[in-house]
Amino acid sequence: MGRLFDFMLPDNKSPLTADSTDGLFHFINEVSLIFLVGITIALIYFAIKYKRKSEDDKTPVITHNNTLEITWSVIPLLIVMVVFGWGYSGWLNLKAVPNDAYEIQATGYKWNWNFNYENGAQTLNELHVPKGRPIKVVMQSRDVLHSFFIPDYRVKHDVVPGRYTYVWFQAEETGESVIFCTEYCGTSHSDMLAKVIVHEPNEFEQWLELNGGGIQGTPVEQGEQLVSLQGCQTCHSIDGSPKIGPTFKGIWEREQQLTDGSTVVVDENYIRESILYPGNKVVAGYQNVMSPYEGRLSDDEITNIIEYLKTIN
Amino acid sequence: MAITEAKKMTTLQVKRFKPSENPTNTFLTDEKGVWAWMTTVDHKKIGIMYLVAVAFFFALAGFLAIALRTELWTPAKTFIEADTYNQLFTLHGAMMVFFVLVPSIPAALGNFILPMQLGAKDVAFPRLNLASLYIYVAGAIFTFAALASGGFDTGWTFYTPYSSDGNGAGVIWVTLGVFILGFSSILTGTNFITTIHKLRAPGITWDRLPLNIWALYATSIIQVLATPVLAITILLLSFENIMDIGIFDPALGGDPVLFQHFFWFYSHPAVYIMIVPGFGIISEVISTFSKKTVFGYWAIALSSLAIAFIGFLVWGHHMFTSGQSAVATTVFSFLTFLVGIPTGIKIFNWIATLYRGSIDMKTPMLYVFIFLFLFSIGGFTGIMLGALSVDIHLHDTYYVVAHFHYVMMGGTLIALLAGLHYWWPKMTGKMYNEKLAQISAVLIFIGFNMTFLPQFIMGAQGMPRRYYNYIDQFTPFHQTSTIGSYILGVAFLIILYYLVKSLFSGEKAPSNPWNSRGLEWQSTSPPDFHNFDHTPVVINGPYDYHKPMEEFQLGLAVSHEGHDAEHAPAEVDTTEEKA
Ligand code: HEM
Ligand SMILES: [Cu+2]
Ligand SMILES: [Cu+2]
Numbered sequence: 054m055g056r057l058f059d060f061m062l063p064d065n066k067s068p069l070t071a072d073s074t075d076g077l078f079h080f081i082n083e084v085s086l087i088f089l090v091g092i093t094i095a096l097i098y099f100a101i102k103y104k105r106k107s108e109d110d111k112t113p114v115i116t117h118n119n120t121l122e123i124t125w126s127v128i129p130l131l132i133v134m135v136v137f138g139w140g141y142s143g144w145l146n147l148k149a150v151p152n153d154a155y156e157i158q159a160t161g162y163k164w165n166w167n168f169n170y171e172n173g174a175q176t177l178n179e180l181h182v183p184k185g186r187p188i189k190v191v192m193q194s195r196d197v198l199h200s201f202f203i204p205d206y207r208v209k210h211d212v213v214p215g216r217y218t219y220v221w222f223q224a225e226e227t228g229e230s231v232i233f234c235t236e237y238c239g240t241s242h243s244d245m246l247a248k249v250i251v252h253e254p255n256e257f258e259q260w261l262e263l264n265g266g267g268i269q270g271t272p273v274e275q276g277e278q279l280v281s282l283q284g285c286q287t288c289h290s291i292d293g294s295p296k297i298g299p300t301f302k303g304i305w306e307r308e309q310q311l312t313d314g315s316t317v318v319v320d321e322n323y324i325r326e327s328i329l330y331p332g333n334k335v336v337a338g339y340q341n342v343m344s345p346y347e348g349r350l351s352d353d354e355i356t357n358i359i360e361y362l363k364t365i366n
Numbered sequence: 367m368a369i370t371e372a373k374k375m376t377t378l379q380v381k382r383f384k385p386s387e388n389p390t391n392t393f394l395t396d397e398k399g400v401w402a403w404m405t406t407v408d409h410k411k412i413g414i415m416y417l418v419a420v421a422f423f424f425a426l427a428g429f430l431a432i433a434l435r436t437e438l439w440t441p442a443k444t445f446i447e448a449d450t451y452n453q454l455f456t457l458h459g460a461m462m463v464f465f466v467l468v469p470s471i472p473a474a475l476g477n478f479i480l481p482m483q484l485g486a487k488d489v490a491f492p493r494l495n496l497a498s499l500y501i502y503v504a505g506a507i508f509t510f511a512a513l514a515s516g517g518f519d520t521g522w523t524f525y526t527p528y529s530s531d532g533n534g535a536g537v538i539w540v541t542l543g544v545f546i547l548g549f550s551s552i553l554t555g556t557n558f559i560t561t562i563h564k565l566r567a568p569g570i571t572w573d574r575l576p577l578n579i580w581a582l583y584a585t586s587i588i589q590v591l592a593t594p595v596l597a598i599t600i601l602l603l604s605f606e607n608i609m610d611i612g613i614f615d616p617a618l619g620g621d622p623v624l625f626q627h628f629f630w631f632y633s634h635p636a637v638y639i640m641i642v643p644g645f646g647i648i649s650e651v652i653s654t655f656s657k658k659t660v661f662g663y664w665a666i667a668l669s670s671l672a673i674a675f676i677g678f679l680v681w682g683h684h685m686f687t688s689g690q691s692a693v694a695t696t697v698f699s700f701l702t703f704l705v706g707i708p709t710g711i712k713i714f715n716w717i718a719t720l721y722r723g724s725i726d727m728k729t730p731m732l733y734v735f736i737f738l739f740l741f742s743i744g745g746f747t748g749i750m751l752g753a754l755s756v757d758i759h760l761h762d763t764y765y766v767v768a769h770f771h772y773v774m775m776g777g778t779l780i781a782l783l784a785g786l787h788y789w790w791p792k793m794t795g796k797m798y799n800e801k802l803a804q805i806s807a808v809l810i811f812i813g814f815n816m817t818f819l820p821q822f823i824m825g826a827q828g829m830p831r832r833y834y835n836y837i838d839q840f841t842p843f844h845q846t847s848t849i850g851s852y853i854l855g856v857a858f859l860i861i862l863y864y865l866v867k868s869l870f871s872g873e874k875a876p877s878n879p880w881n882s883r884g885l886e887w888q889s890t891s892p893p894d895f896h897n898f899d900h901t902p903v904v905i906n907g908p909y910d911y912h913k914p915m916e917e918f919q920l921g922l923a924v925s926h927e928g929h930d931a932e933h934a935p936a937e938v939d940t941t942e943e944k945a
Contacts, residue, residue, distance in 0.1 A: 061826040074755045078826070081753065085746035092717065092742055096735055099720040100727060103656070108881065110724030112658040114912050118718075122662055125714045126707060133703040136753050141696060143755025148692065197528040198622060200687060200762060204828025207759040211688045213623065214527060215616030218689050231837065235762040235830040237521050238528060240448050243833035 058082040066230055066251075067206035067222040069187070073143035074207045081136060147208065150221040154187040161192060161199035161212040162344055164241040165284030166232065174264035177282050178247035180232065182224060183257035189221045196344040200236035203249060211236055224251040239342065240297060241287065276361025279354055288343065291365050298343060299336050305363045310337040324359050378568055380903045381923040382916055385877040389890035392795065396895040407492035410893065412499055413478030414793065417786075419502065420470045427461035428858065430454050435817075435851040438844045441836050451834040452519035459522035460509070464544055467778055468636065469502060471643035472589075473554050475785045476582050478793055480558060482886035482893065483576045485567025485902035490560035498553035501546055508543030512536045521832060523633075526614035526625040530606050538607050545600040548593040551639070555589030558582055567885070568922070569904035576884060576908040577666055581646025584670040588635045588642075588677065596632035599625070623688055630681035638677040640774060642670050644781030645712060648734055651784050652716050654882040655731035656723025659909045662715040669708035676705040686757045695754065702752035709745055713738060728880070729803040733784035736811050740776025744769060747822065762832075765825025768818045776814060783807075783861075790865070791879050795892040796872030802864040809857035816850025883918050884908050900924075 056079045065071040157180065158169040168176045168190075182188045192201055194212040202209040206222040224230075234245035252260060268278045280286065280301075288298040299309075307319045312335045317323055326333055328350065331343035350358070393410050397403070403411055437444045437451055446454070477495065481488055489495050512518055518536035520529040529537050562575075562583050575583075602613050603625070612618025614625040645666070653660045660666060682690055682698030716738060725731070747769040751757050760766060791797055821829075824843040829836060836844065878887040885908065889898050900921030906913050 061823050063827050074759055077753055078750070078756050078759075081746070081750045081756070085749070089739075089742055089746065092713065093739060095717050096720070096738060099717070099723070100725055100735065103720065103723050103725045105657070105724045105726040110657060112656070112723050112911055114659055114910075115661060115718075115721070116659055117662045117665065121718070122665055122711070122715075126711055129710045130707055133706060133749060136749060137700055137703050140699065140753030140755045140757075144686075144695070144758065147755060147758060198525060202762075202828070202830065204759070207755075209687050209758050209761060213616075213689055215622075216689065231828070233828065233830045237452075237525070237832040239519070240452065242452075243448070243830075243835040246837075 056083075057086070063204045065205070065207075066226055066228075067203075067208075067224050069223045070147055070221070071205075071207040073139070073146060077136065077139045077143060080139070084132060147220075150189045150219065151187040151223075154189040154221055155183070156189045156191060157182070159190050159192045159201065159212075160195060161201065161234065161245075162195035162284070163197070163239055163342065164234070164245040164287055166201075166234075166245070166247040167282065167284070170261060170265075172261060172265035173267035174261055175267060175282050176264070177284055180247060180249045181257060181260055182249060182251055183254040184224055184227050184251050185254065187221055187223045189219055191217055191219045193217055195349060197238050198236045199234045199238050199245065202233045202235040203230055204233070205230040205249075209235060224249065227251045227253060244287075272357045272360040273364055274361075275354075276357035276359070279350070279358050280361060283346075283350070298339060301362055301365045303366055305365075311335060312337050321359055324362060325355055328355055328358065378903055379923040380920040382919050383888070383898070383900050383902075383921040384919055385888055385890045387876055387890075389892075389894065391894060392890060392892040393895045394795070394892050405496075407488070407496050408895065409477050409481050409488050409492065409495060410793070410897075412495050413474055413476070415499060416469060416477060416502070417474040419499075419506075420466055420474050423461050423465040423506075424470075425858075425862075427458050427466060428855070430458040430461075432851055432855050434458060435848040437834070438836075439848050441838060441841065448834040449519065452832070453517045455832060456519050456521050457513070457517075460540065460544070462774070463522055463636070463640075464547055465502075465506065465509075467640040467774055468547075468551060469554075470640075470782050471647065471778065471785065472558070472582060472585055472639075473498070473502070473550075475647070475782070475789060476558065476643060477554075479789060479886055480579065480582055481561060481565065482792075482889060482897050483579055483884060483908075484561065484565055484570060485885055485898065485904065486561060486565035487896045489557045490564055491557050494553050494557055498550040498557070501550040501553070505543045505545075505547030505550065508546060509540050512539030512543060515539055523629060524603065524625075525629075526603065526606075526620070526622045527616060530603065530615045538604055541600045541603055545597050545604075548597045548600075551589045552593050555586035555593075558586040559590065562586075567902045567904055570885075573663075574904060574907045575667070576646075577649035577660060577663065578646035580667040581642050581644075581649070581670050584674040585639055585642045587671075588639050588674050592632045592635040592639070592678070595628065596636075599628035599632065602628070623685070623690060626685050626688055627681070627690075630684045631678075634681040634684065635674075635677050637770075637773070638673055640778045642673060644737070644778045645670060647781045647785035647788070648716060648737055650882075650884060651730045651734050651788050652719050653909045653911075654788070654880050654884065655726045655728060655734070656720050657726075657881075657911045658719055658723040659907070659911065660715070661718040661721075662711075663907075663909070666712055666715050669711050672708045673705060676701060676708075680705055683752055683757075686754060687761050699752055699754045703749070706745065706749055706752070713742060713745070726880075728787075729798075729800060729807060730784045730788035730880075732804060732807045733780050733787065736807065737777065737780045737784065740772055740780060740811075740814065744772030744776055747772065760825060762830055763825040764821040764829045764831055767831045768821035768825060771818045771821075776818075780810075783810075786865075788880070789886075790868070791875030792886060792889070792891050792893065794869060794872075795875050796868045797875050797879065798868040798872060799864045802860060806857045806860040806864075809853055809860070813850050813853030813855075813857055817847050817854060818850070820844075820846045820850075881915075883911055883913070883915075885918070888919050 058079055065075055160167040166178050168180050192212045194214040199212040201212055208220040208222050210218045210220045228251055230249045232247040234242060268275050288296050290296050290300045291302055293300050293302040304319055309317050309319055329347045330345055332341050335341045393408055397406055434454055437446050515535040518540050562579060605611050606613045612620040614620040614622055649660055649666055680698055680702045682694050683702045686695055751760060820843040824840045829840045875891045877891050885902060903920045903922055906917055
């Protein structure tokens with residue numbers, strides 16, 4: 054059904070979460086438009102009709118009119134109460150996750166999204182989900198506030214360090230939808246995008262199967278996967294180009310100037326420290342923006358990353 | 367008011383004082399030189415200095431806005447880096463809010479007009495008034511110090527933990543700047559409340575108070591009650607930053623959502639600090655230029671107070687997606703709608719005032735019409751954002767950016783422009799070029815809508831705010847918006863041009879160019895150093911256009927006051943029935 058303000062909203066791809074929101078959005082817009090047109094017509098009409106004829110114009114003394122004033126207080130009051138109730142019920146629905154929802158863990162950090170599945174599958178900035186099934190995304194942040202927003206589903210929630218928050222939705226068509234970070238989080242906030250990829254249920258099972266069990270291979274291969282899954286490449290290039298952080302190309306045994314004036318030679322311990330507590334030794338010419346990976350990467354994983362970094366020349 | 371009422375009936379000797387059209391002595395001729403201005407306690411000079419400071423910051427922040435819009439011409443980099451962009455939008459927002467809108471109407475126009483509308487010689491505490499100006503300047507210096515020490519990029523909301531971990535000295539400096547600035551606001555508020563209670567000229571009863579005064583009164587109450595909370599929040603933030611005490615930062619055991627509660631506990635009332643004084647100006651201008659009593663005086667006066675009080679209870683509507691408790695969310699949404707009603711009532715009352723008026727579309731009135739249109743849109747979209755489910759979708763998108771620009775710029779700033787043009791002749795003694803003024807008002811209207819209407823659309827489509835980069839689909843909206851901002855820029859330059867020009871070669875302003883019944887117009891233009899050279903006596907309401915002008919020009923007939931000996935004293939008492 055086409056409505057006047059359809060052009061303002063993105064496609065509705067999760068009717069269970071979006072329908073109520075959209076209905077209310079249209080309702081408020083349409084009622085507002087009626088009021089606004091009324092106000093505008095009144096303004097223009099009065100301006101023309103009662104244009105000043107002379108400086109001696111006499112005007113009537115109309116101090117107030119109770120009937121009129123009560124009418125124009127009560128009618129808007131009733132309308133906004135409807136709006137409140139409608140918005141409230143829609144919001145309750147957004148909070149009430151269906152029981153059979155499929156749960157996916159999401160982690161936001163400067164400036165990437167990681168998604169973890171029940172069988173150990175991990176993705177970076179790609180949320181794979183099956184069509185036609187309620188999905189619950191449980192979110193946490195590793196550093197500052199972020200916010201998880203999927204316009205096509207009309208869901209959004211802040212991602213707060215130190216606590217879990219969630220959103221749910223049910224995608225009804227296959228394809229892709231964009232995910233934005235909508236809580237300001239620093240330099241690359243506007244690049245902290247991800248996408249939802251909606252599969253047919255059986256395709257999703259296959260995808261999950263294929264990626265299950267997490268990271269595998271030789272230490273170097275595992276290190277490579279970790280570096281790409283953990284979003285290190287948002288800030289570190291492997292081709293020598295400078296980004297927010299120093300490039301990984303040729304990093305092994307490179308002599309590195311630090312902000313405090315001293316120099317270090319990159320070895321295992323330095324890399325380990327740089328990953329766990331990046332603030333301890335900050336490379337000269339760079340800001341201390343890398344968030345600490347303490348508690349997020351195991352010792353084995355760090356060892357594998359080091360093995361991989363040694364190979365980038 | 368019935369005579370039988372047990373109220374004190376004082377009989378005063380009054381006579382008519384017609385303001386001179388050729389004043390030789392005015393507040394501008396009385397104290398001259400830079401030092402005299404810097405040490406003055408004259409509310410009019412202080413008001414003008416505030417006005418200059420506010421204009422300076424507006425120009426600066428406006429210039430930044432143009433830079434931001436230019437950067438957004440293309441996705442990714444157009445001409446500045448992401449970090450620069452983030453610093454600029456923070457600076458733009460912080461300056462516009464704390465240095466422009468909060469002080470603009472009360473401290474600049476209010477300072478000048480409030481004592482005059484009360485028939486007082488000055489505010490109650492003139493020295494405190496000067497102190498508040500210097501505190502404002504000190505706050506500004508801290509902000510520039512913040513820029514010098516590496517800048518800050520937290521957004522004007524300073525959300526933790528982003529603002530507390532590793533963001534360097536800039537944040538500490540600027541928040542201290544805002545902390546200091548708060549005192550300036552508190553002092554102005556205290557001063558106004560006292561002045562309104564204590565320094566009203568004989569005959570100005572509460573029901574004859576101009577609506578501008580009611581609005582400033584409500585504003586002052588909010589300023590005095592809300593600003594200390596901001597101060598404490600900022601102190602806590604600084605403690606955390608400097609001493610690593612965990613209050614808001616979860617890494618130190620604090621709670622980031624708590625910061626948001628504290629911040630909005632001030633900053634939501636602060637949006638009423640910004641808009642309510644605008645309501646006052648609209649009431650004054652609309653009455654003068656339709657030569658008519660304001661419709662629903664009490665509804666307008668009391669709704670300002672109602673807004674001031676309910677405004678304290680809705681801060682959580684900025685936090686619907688933050689993870690605050692469900693009960694809180696529900697209550698905040700409900701109360702938000704309640705605060706919308708008094709605002710709606712005002713709009714209807716103003717429109718009803720026009721009915722059967724004698725409408726003169728001079729520049730101030732033109733701005734009132736623009737205000738009514740833009741502010742209505744701001745209000746309707748506010749209802750949209752108050753609706754829980756819809757806000758989930760719209761929060762932190764350009765829809766919000768558009769909404770608050772419609773309210774703050776389309777509302778407050780347009781009201782400020784209305785007031786500035788309205789009182790300009792009184793303040794400077796000069797008339798501006800009406801034609802240029804009308805042209806620029808129309809340009810502002812066009813430019814404004816072109817800048818901000820597209821933002822509603824792209825916001826609803828999903829474009830998040832505080833984005834340096836964006837996905838291609840939003841390009842046309844951003845480009846329209848940018849062109850609109852250039853039109854706005856040109857319009858403001860024209861305003862600057864003709865206002866400055868009027869100072870040097872403007873036509874001389876009569877004492878009451880708009881034939882207003884407001885008391886401030888019964889002084890010379892520009893006013894005497896003591897505002898009036900007599901003690902005004904008021905026997906009518908400020909909007910009683912059905913009463914002859916003579917009745918608005920009375921003053922105490924004390925022999926040593928006044929200089930016009932020809933008028934014989936008349937005997938009038940201060941109650942209505944004799945008038
Ligand atoms: C009275 C006038 C104005 C006020 C009070 C005002 C206020 C604000 C505030 C509070 C912000 C939010 C900053 C933040 O998110 O931290 C902002 C953002 C912004 N404003 Fe203004 N503004 C005004 C005029 C303008 C004008 C005239 C323009 C355009 C020419 C403009 C363009 C922008 C832009 C581009 C942003 C950044 C949006 C973003 O990246 O999220 N503003 N403004
Ligand atoms: Cu972000
Ligand atoms: Cu608010």
